[in-house]
Structure formats: structure tokens, C-alpha cells
Amino acid sequence: MHKLLARLRLLGRAGLEGFEALGRSVIMLSRAIFGRSVFGSRYQLLLAQLYSVGVLSLVIITVSGLFIGMVLSLQGYNILVTYGSEQAVGQMVALTLVRELGPVVTALLFAGRAGSALTAEIGLMKATEQLSSMEMIGVDPLKRIVAPRFWAGFISMPILALIFSAVGIMGGAMVGVNWLGIYEGSYWGVMQNSVSFTDDVLNGIIKSVVFGFVVTWIAVFQGYDAIPTSEGISRATTRTVVYSSLAVLGLDFVLTAVMFGGL
Amino acid sequence: MELCEDPYIEMQGLSFSRGERVIFDKVDIAIPRGKVTGIMGPSGTGKTTLLKLIGAQLRPDRGCVLVDGENTTTMKRSKLFSVRKKMGMLFQSGALFTDLSVYENIAFPLRVHTDLSEALIRDMVLMKLHAVGLRGARDLMPSELSGGMARRVALARAIVLDPEMIMYDEPFVGQDPMAMGVLVQLIRMLNDALKLTSVIVSHDVRETASISDYIYVVGDTHVLGFGTPQQMLNSEDPRIRQFMQGLPDGPVPFQYPAKDYREDLLGSGDA
Ligand SMILES: Nc1ncnc2c1ncn2[C@@H]1O[C@H](COP(=O)(O)OP(=O)(O)O)[C@@H](O)[C@H]1O
């Protein structure tokens, strides 16, 4: 009985701490992105971050997109060919990528590649007192450090997801058309007929916008809130990847249910 | 204890704890304007914390902090940032921005807070670098500096906006004897030439006593004493004597609060 109560209390405390952290993260984000900027040339900071968060993620995104498209095409062909409908491979590859795998896999890769880097970078700046010294110089690190990184992630994610899907579709064509010999006209034609811009492409973009917001928010908050020791930073980095992945997969279900589930 | 007439910083009834651990319990500290004030005490007593309370990076649990007559404890965030422009702070590690060169680190406060032309910025940066003896290091990155050099660059950065007050957190740690002498002179010179108010937080008794006009000794959540360095060195108070003369143990415990040593060693592991 006593042990049970203790467990319950522990659970309660964990819950409260979770809500407290959520509150802190909301305050942090709103302070970072609302209100007057302290720095005139903010867009230069943003450009620098777009480069390190977005451009440097391009390699992993394109390579992964290419392979996933190729695998989808191969798997789809093997299934569809038994029904004699291998022309539909293009449709299948495109819909899978645009609706689901593009936004989701991009977000997962992004959390691992860019999110963890953001957390570690901000956490280290905190541990080496760079954030404190910036505050003492009279510059708000939320505006100068956190805001440009947040916006860079938010902007990069949908673009990366689109690139991922496009490259994947081309990878699918490489395998389907050039290797397995599907008629090129039907690969692209069926795809064009069945993929709708608003229902599929736009919904996919909305998904990746949501993922971009959530993943980058988690990443910058974990860095900013990290305990400023090496252990604290390593834990924060792990948390970024774990929380982001769970959030992306959970939100994907919710969004899919709303968009495609006929709710 | 005499209180100075015209304090630049005034802390009244200040209490602060970290979790369960009380760091300060109702302390009153006044930092006289235009003087060098040393704040001394064993490590871990909360000297760095005290500086962060002055800079309002931490908020006290109780009591207030007045900076030049303005209460920073109730101040809005945006107002705080403008008050902080009047203070320079030299962090223990230097805290240079690792993505900027030495030159850009020092130019940073100027670029953010002024509209000076590039030529003027250059002149000011080089003057401050010259003052700390590192004009030749302008193109290095912080990772290429030794700890002592990084601290001197940070000092140049802290004074580049000509603050009214400057706080030094352990400035003497890790300086070689020559740099130490230069630094001691520099702190004194900056204070007198620029009419600054200086606060030095340190546990190096000799150096701090040699340049301070006044000294606070803190320990055990309280202010143990206040006075001129001579008064502190000759103090009759056993707790101050213990610290100033470097006696290993005395009324102020050297140990972080813990349970009885004997009991701890012999006790069964059932905690
Ligand atoms: N961020 C922090 N979180 C929790 N405790 C801290 C933190 N920073 C310092 N402390 C604790 O506060 C006390 C005072 O620290 P500090 O002000 O750095 O001491 P000093 O500068 O005098 O050596 C220490 O016991 C330290 O363990």
C-alpha cells in the first residue's frame, strides 16, 4: 500500500514536471518569436542558419529519398505485377511518398541530423556561459540564438520534404521504368491522373509544416533548457531525437485521420 | 559595519536558494560607487551566484537589488536588457562566442548597440585589444586561445561599451604571474581612469586584497565581514581570519554540508 502510494506520487510528480516543462517551452518560444527584434540584420542570422540546418541536410535527405523511392517501386511492382496492374506503380510510389513517407521520414531524419545538432549547439553555448554573457551584453539570446534557428528549421522542413518526395519519385522511375520495364508513359500518366494537388500534395506540405514546427521547437527548447553539464547536454540531445520522433509519428496519425480518414 | 553613502549597487534582505540548498539568507550588500570592491569567500559559497543576482540573470527569492537606484527585481525583461548595457561582466571562463573571431567578439556589443562606422569600430576594438596586450591576436578564433588569453579578450569585450560598472568573476584563476601583474594593474587602471565601479569576485586573497578598496567576506549564506583589506586581514573574527589567512579548517566548515563523517563511514548502506 505504502509502495503504491509512493509510486503514485512519483507519477504525479513526473506529470507535473512534464507540464511545467511544456509551460516553459511555450514561454520560451513566444519570447523568441514574438515582439521586437533586438538585432537589425536578423535575416543574415537566419540565412546562416538556413544553410547549416537546411542546406547541410540536403545530402541525407536526397540519398534517403532516392533509396526509399527505389524500394517502394520494387516492392510495389512485385505485388502489382501479380494482378497485371504494374502501370499503377507510379501512382503508388507517388501517393505513398507525397502523403506519408515524404513528410514523416524527412522529419525523422531531420530530427536526427539537424535537431540533435541544434540542441547540442545551444546546450553547449549555455554550458560555456555564452548565453549568459550575451544576456549581460544586453542582447536577448532567445532573439539572437533561438529565434533564427527555430525559423530556419520551420522553413527548411517542408522544402526538404518536397525534395525528398521528388527525388523518391525519380528513384521509383529509375527502378520501375528503366530496370523493370514498366511503360514510361503509364508510370507518369497514371501518377498524374491520380495525384491531386490539394488532397495529396498540399496535405503533405501541411504535415511537414506541422512537423517542422514541432521538431525544431523541441530541439531548441531542449538545448535552451539543458542542464549545463556534459551529461545534461547528452541527455538533452537524446531527448530531442526521442521526443521528436514520437511527436512526429503520433501527430502523423492524427493528421492522417483528419485529412484522409473521413472524420 | 559602516555603510557607504553612495552605493552603486544595493542589495537588501536578499535571500536565494537553489532547490533545498540555501545560498544566501537575508544578506545586505552595498557596492560603493567608483571603488574596487572585492567579494571573497571559499568556492561554492555563491560568489558567482551573487554576480548573477546583480545582473538580474537570477531573481532572488526575497529582498531586492538596486542598480544605480533602480530596482531590477521587479523590472520588465526588455527594460532589464537596457540596464545591463551599463554593466560589463567578465565570466569565469571568458565565455567568448566560439563562432566569432577575437576581433568580432569585441566588436559584437558595438555592432548591436551602436551605429558606429566600420572604421570607428575597428579603432575601438584595436584600442581595447591593445589595452589587454592582445592586439596581435585579433584574427584568432576563441578555440586558439589559452584560458588566460580568452579571459583577457573577454575583458576587452566587457569594457568596449564603456560600462559604468564591471564585474569580474575569478579574474586571477589560470593567469601566469606576468599576466597576473598586468591584469591587477589593468583592473585598477580601468577603475580609476574610466571612473568605473568594479566588483571582483575571487578566492585569491593576496591579489584581491592588493587592489580592492573594500572587501566583503561571504560564507555560510551570510556576509561575514566588510571593511578595507587591512581591516579584514587584521580582523579578530575567527571566521574571517580563517579565510583570509588560509587556515584549513575552523569555524567555517571546509566541507560541503554532509552528515557526520564517522557515521557516514561506519554506517550501513540503508540510506
Ligand atoms: N545552475 C545551478 N543549479 C544548481 N545549483 C547550482 C547551479 N550553479 C551553482 N549551483 C550551486 O550553488 C552553489 C554556489 O555556486 P557558485 O555561485 O558557483 O559558487 P562560487 O562561485 O562561490 O564558487 C554551489 O553549491 C553550487 O553547487
Ligand SMILES: [Mg+2]
Ligand atoms: Mg564561481
